[in-house]
Amino acid sequence: MQNNKVYTVKEATERIQSYCAMQDRCQWEVEKKMKEWGISDEIIENILTDLILDKFVNEERFSESFCRGKFRIKRWGKVKIKNELKIKKISNNCIDKGLLQIEKKEYVKVLKDLYLKKRDSLKDTNQFIRKGKIAKHLQQKGFESKLIWELINKDK
Numbered sequence: 001m002q003n004n005k006v007y008t009v010k011e012a013t014e015r016i017q018s019y020c021a022m023q024d025r026c027q028w029e030v031e032k033k034m035k036e037w038g039i040s041d042e043i044i045e046n047i048l049t050d051l052i053l054d055k056f057v058n059e060e061r062f063s064e065s066f067c068r069g070k071f072r073i074k075r076w077g078k079v080k081i082k083n084e085l086k087i088k089k090i091s092n093n094c095i096d097k098g099l100l101q102i103e104k105k106e107y108v109k110v111l112k113d114l115y116l117k118k119r120d121s122l123k124d125t126n127q128f129i130r131k132g133k134i135a136k137h138l139q140q141k142g143f144e145s146k147l148i149w150e151l152i153n154k155d156k
Contacts (some may be wrong), residue, residue: 012039013047019087020056024065028089030057046064063090063098071102075110078102080142111143 007015012034019025019033027048034044051057063085070076070084078099085095115120118137124130131152 024062026062026088059094063094066099068101077142
């Protein structure tokens with residue numbers, strides 16, 4: 001989807017700075033947005049360099065805020081968060097630093113809360129089916145299988 005409007009470098013820079021100022025953005029998102037506007041790759045690279053130097057774009061900061069937000073607001077697990085960051089072409093180093101924003105105690109509490117909510121909502125009486133549905137639900141939320149099964153097997 002290309003935008004029909006033609007932007008000068010100054011206009012594009014101002015627009016993309018505004019876009020970055022609204023919330024943390026990664027390089028991939030910024031690049032994608034400018035491509036939608038029909039800006040050439042060479043100009044995108046120059047603008048992106050300026051954005052990084054002016055601290056409008058910072059991959060590490062983005063990763064940290066992304067991890068905090070997706071965990072606290074959407075209650076995603078680390079697996080899902082990591083996969084989403086990889087889609088956005090964030091380096092493993094930045095992903096690891098971002099995941100450090102999630103405290104172990106809080107992570108386990110959220111997993112337990114989601115587990116109890118799902119367990120209590122199921123009508124099945126067959127324990128095998130119940131456990132499978134709970135595990136599938138928690139895996140879709142992005143939690144690690146090992147943690148899920150430890151929790152399920154502990155709750156007899």
